[in-house]
Structure formats: structure tokens, C-alpha cells
Amino acid sequence: MSKSKIIQAATIHAPQCNKKYFAEIDEIDEPYWAQAGGMADGDGYLPKKHHQQQMVYELKMKDREPVQWLADVYGTTISRITYDENWEDCYKTTLHGKRALHFMLKICPYLVEKRKEATRIINIKFPNYHPPKIPMTLDNMSKHMGYIAGFFDAEGSVQCRYKRTKDNHDIIKQWVTITNTDIRPLKKIQQILTSKPFCWTKKDVTIYSHQEKKIRLKDGGEKKLKHVMRFSTKAQITFMAIFQPIIQIKRKANIADKLKTLRSIDVFMGKRPRLNVKGRPVNVTR
Numbered sequence: 001m002s003k004s005k006i007i008q009a010a011t012i013h014a015p016q017c018n019k020k021y022f023a024e025i026d027e028i029d030e031p032y033w034a035q036a037g038g039m040a041d042g043d044g045y046l047p048k049k050h051h052q053q054q055m056v057y058e059l060k061m062k063d064r065e066p067v068q069w070l071a072d073v074y075g076t077t078i079s080r081i082t083y084d085e086n087w088e089d090c091y092k093t094t095l096h097g098k099r100a101l102h103f104m105l106k107i108c109p110y111l112v113e114k115r116k117e118a119t120r121i122i123n124i125k126f127p128n129y130h131p132p133k134i135p136m137t138l139d140n141m142s143k144h145m146g147y148i149a150g151f152f153d154a155e156g157s158v159q160c161r162y163k164r165t166k167d168n169h170d171i172i173k174q175w176v177t178i179t180n181t182d183i184r185p186l187k188k189i190q191q192i193l194t195s196k197p198f199c200w201t202k203k204d205v206t207i208y209s210h211q212e213k214k215i216r217l218k219d220g221g222e223k224k225l226k227h228v229m230r231f232s233t234k235a236q237i238t239f240m241a242i243f244q245p246i247i248q249i250k251r252k253a254n255i256a257d258k259l260k261t262l263r264s265i266d267v268f269m270g271k272r273p274r275l276n277v278k279g280r281p282v283n284v285t286r
Helices: 021-027 030-042 064-072 095-111 114-126 136-156 182-194 233-243 250-270
Strands: 002-008 056-061 076-084 089-098 156-164 170-180 203-210 223-231
Touching: 021 095, 030 056, 030 064, 030 095, 030 136, 030 182, 056 064, 056 095, 064 076, 064 089, 064 156, 064 233, 089 095, 095 114, 095 136, 136 156, 136 182, 136 233, 156 250, 170 182, 170 233, 170 250, 182 203, 182 223, 223 233, 233 250
Parallel strands: none
Antiparallel strands: 002 076, 056 089, 076 089, 156 170, 170 223, 203 223
């Protein structure tokens, strides 16, 4: 069971959604819409085919920052959802009608996983609409980087923490991954990151697949394949340093500072330090 409580009231109501209102939103730079598209591909909700008459878009996340950004742009409410189960609270905002249509027109060219769903909804109002493709060129790199940042906010994981080993030593464990049940967005991100101006190879940005350990489908169906993009140790720090300024979720962006500090220690010592049980370095000589 869950309970929903409005924590931020709408600042703009439906009758106020006129041409001037949308013209002001149109002034937002394209990379921001690309970032919103990456977020939508990861955690956004669009009606499926059998509900395609619904003009609605919903964003629900445990981190408030992306939800706050969308709500501030469109003047919608923010609700906090609490669960009776041992689940973390989350935040939600919803776009309806003209606002949902406007948002989908903005993000549809950048979508991968939800591109068909968004196009179907847009075609209700504009039957001849086909989303344009964004070429993989240097001129469009800021848009592609925006998409990666948005998708990483939704589906990315970054960590840098201590871990106890079997021989009772603490080591520094770090990883940067992006996980999704649809491999297409990961393939797109891999293509971007292995193209100019980036210098990574597919060995630095690897994608592998495995079956989920638990069946998460409510109807008791078959297990889904989970696809994971894993960054090599060499690529982790550089990736986080590049994308830290545009990642919206602060708790993820802040870990980049830990990775940078860890890299500085590596350079100073010449190798990764091993820690004792108190978290202090041992064997620091080369």
C-alpha cells in the first residue's frame, strides 16, 4: 500500500497553458530536452499502446531533483509517495493534456526505448508526425551528452566505498554502471562514448547481459534479461568528471569527488592503497 501527499502545489493551472506559456518554455536550450529524454527513457512513464488515447507523462523517482526540474518548468504539482512496505519514499509529478503533448514533442527526437510510445501519442494530435533523427556529429555532441546524463540519473549507479575482504582487510571498491532491461539505450550510449571527441573503446565501456535473480513481473511471467554497461577503472573517473556538472542527482554527482580524490592518491602512491580495519592505509611504499 502507498500514500500520496502533495508537497508542492501547482504554480500554473490548465487554463493558463496558452501560446505565451509554451513560448517561454521553448526558450530552454535543446541539451536540456535531450537530458529530459534520457530521463524519460529510464524512469518516465508513457501509456502503452492499449492506453494510447491518454495524453499523460509521469516521472516518479526516489531523488527529488529531476522531478523538481520538470515540475518547475511546467508549473505542476509534486507529490511525495510513502509505502507501507520497506521501500524508500519517492517523488512524482505528472503532465496532462497540452503539457504532456508539448513535452513529448520536445523529447521524442532523443528517445530510444520509448520512442514508439511517444510517437503514437503525438500522432493522436498530429497524424503525420515522425520524430527527426539527431545525427552523431560533433555539433550535436552537447545533446547526446545531455541524453547520457539524463539516462545515467535514471538508471546509472556509481559507488566508492570500503569493503571488508575475507582476509579481514578493507579495500576501496568502486564502480560505475548503467543498467536497463532494454539494451538499445545502452547501445546508443556506447556508440556515443566510443566516438569523437571521446577516446574510449568498447573494452572501456562494456555491455553484458544476464538473467535477473528475482522475478519482478507482477503477472509471474518469465525473468527478464538485464543489460549492464560497466565502465573500466580507467574510464570511471574520467566519465564522472565530464558528466558531474550536468548530472542532476546530487548524491551521484558528489561521488565523483571521491573518485577524483582516490585517483589523486593512486598517482601519489603509485598504486591503490590497501586499508586496515580502521580505514587507514597500509603498505604505502611502492
